[in-house]
Amino acid sequence: MxxxxxxxxxxxxxxxxxxxxxxxxxxxxxxxxxxxxxxxxxxxxxxxxxxxxxxxxxxxxxxxxxxxxxxxxxxxxxxxxxxxxxxxxxxxxxxxxxxxxxxxxxxxxxxxxxxxxxxxxxxxxxxxxxxxxxxxxxxxxxxxxxxxxxxxxxxxxxxxxxxxxxxxxxxxxxxxxxxxxxxxxxxxxVVPPHRDGGQAQFIARPVPECDAETLGPLLAWMLENLHGDLSVEELARRTHLSPRTFARRFRAETGTTPHSWVVGQRLRAAEELLERTDQPVDRIAADVGFGNAAALRHHFTRSRGVSPQQYRRQFAC
Structure with a gap:
């Protein structure tokens, strides 16, 4: 292209x-x-x-x-x-x-x-x-x-x-x-840097009814802790909800599933590290929460169409 x-x-x-x-x-x-x-x-x-x-x-x-x-x-x-x-x-x-x-x-x-x-x-x-x-x-x-x-x-x-x-x-x-x-x-x-194309057009509850119901603080915490355990079970525990209720509320507020949101944020964090640092791919994979280079390569290639190494060669600063 x-x-x-x-x-x-x-x-x-x-x-x-x-x-x-x-x-x-x-x-x-x-x-x-x-x-x-x-x-x-x-x-x-x-x-x-x-x-x-x-x-x-x-x-x-x-x-x-x-x-x-x-x-x-x-x-x-x-x-x-x-x-x-x-x-x-x-x-x-x-x-x-x-x-x-x-x-x-x-x-x-x-x-x-x-x-x-x-x-x-x-x-x-x-x-x-x-x-x-x-x-x-x-x-x-x-x-x-x-x-x-x-x-x-x-x-x-x-x-x-x-x-x-x-x-x-x-x-x-x-x-x-x-x-x-x-x-x-x-x-x-002054807009979000990236919304995945697969996100729903119509979010069931775009404006939370009250501050206590919004997942905004949790999303901010997740961005600061991409390397940690961000499973539905762990996130539901932090919000004192059942996993099913949490997953339903997450999709209502964000238009996507917790898993898709987390993978997308980890990929974007990996992109920035590939562009701005010379860290090995294994280290980047660990830092953004994929655990190992194989997992990062799988998700990166599936989503971006190129390997992390190819991306780095193209866009490294």
């Missing part, structure tokens, strides 16, 4: 401002010396340059037509209000970009454009939970997953709502430039 150096974001009439803003926040930032962040050749394009109607009481003025997106390494389609009639011109653009090896990215309702282009056929994908049934009906050859924040299938990335577009973009940033670059981007935006 090619390295992302240039990014084009497509907007159309009815453009959702958060959807566009999410892409600008990740891909349009200037260089920050304190972060050493990558900088991209970034442009916003539209089928007919000029005034583009917005969806929230104000419009955009876009100078570039779709031709300005030709050759971009990443083509993002921004969500729009009227999404059930995708533009054939935009569908042609993303189809050609994909054929030329570019990454193609769509979150929320923009996934319907990728469906129109045929890029979802035979692929896992997602969209906002309100529209997953419609997407599946319109594109029966697509493997629409209603329960995830984002999916990357090859060079095609789809995300759920606009906030999940940030998660998907940070995922792609991490895959391209490493954990440090993604964490710096997240810190700049």
């Amino acid at each position: 090619r390295t992302i150096r240039s990014v084009a974001v497509v907007v159309q009439d009815g453009a959702e401002p958060f959807g566009l803003g999410a892409m600008c926040e990740v891909w349009a930032e200037p260089f920050h010396p304190e972060d050493q962040n990558p900088v991209f050749d970034f442009r916003v394009v539209t089928p007919r340059p000029g005034r583009v109607r917005g969806a929230s009481g104000y419009d955009l003025v876009v100078e570039h037509g779709l031709d300005a997106a030709r050759g971009a390494d990443l083509v993002c389609v921004s969500p729009k209000r009227d999404f059930l009639d995708p533009s054939p011109e935009v569908a042609d653009l993303v189809r050609q970009a994909h054929a030329e090896g570019a990454f193609v990215f769509a979150h929320c309702t923009a996934a319907f454009v990728l469906g129109e282009a045929g890029l979802l056929d035979g692929r896992r994908c997602t969209t906002h939970w309100r529209h997953v049934d419609t997407l599946a009906r319109r594109h029966p050859r697509a493997d629409v997953d209603p329960d995830v924040l984002y999916v990357q299938d090859g060079t095609v990335i789809t995300g759920a709502g606009s906030a999940a577009g940030l998660d998907a973009a940070l995922h792609l940033m991490r895959a391209q430039f490493g954990a440090r670059a993604a964490a710096a981007a997240a810190r700049r935006m």
Whole structure:
């Protein structure tokens, strides 16, 4: 897969401002010396340059037509209000970009454009939970997953709502430039550095009813003790709950299982150590709670698609 150096974001009439803003926040930032962040050749394009109607009481003025997106390494389609009639011109653009090896990215309702282009056929994908049934009906050859924040299938990335577009973009940033670059981007935006794509879109109880019920303090303690025993039984004991009740509450508050959350946090801690230190893989495995290098290699390769050693060679500072 090619390295992302240039990014084009497509907007159309009815453009959702958060959807566009999410892409600008990740891909349009200037260089920050304190972060050493990558900088991209970034442009916003539209089928007919000029005034583009917005969806929230104000419009955009876009100078570039779709031709300005030709050759971009990443083509993002921004969500729009009227999404059930995708533009054939935009569908042609993303189809050609994909054929030329570019990454193609769509979150929320923009996934319907990728469906129109045929890029979802035979692929896992997602969209906002309100529209997953419609997407599946319109594109029966697509493997629409209603329960995830984002999916990357090859060079095609789809995300759920606009906030999940940030998660998907940070995922792609991490895959391209490493954990440090993604964490710096997240810190700049004051958002969590990484939410797993497999996390549920809809969390049953996103705002705890009272402070005593939230697992926030426990999650903070878990992050400080990744090397320790973080089994469901031990965590349930610390919260004075039965293992079954604890597991149910954990998923209600976080959208994922305790095991998946712990593995994800241990992998992210391992990424940072691989990038920033020269510690042996055995030592890193022990420090983050995997116990041994074999276990770390298993989880790392399964999740990231490369071995810890390969990751270190690619992203070591």
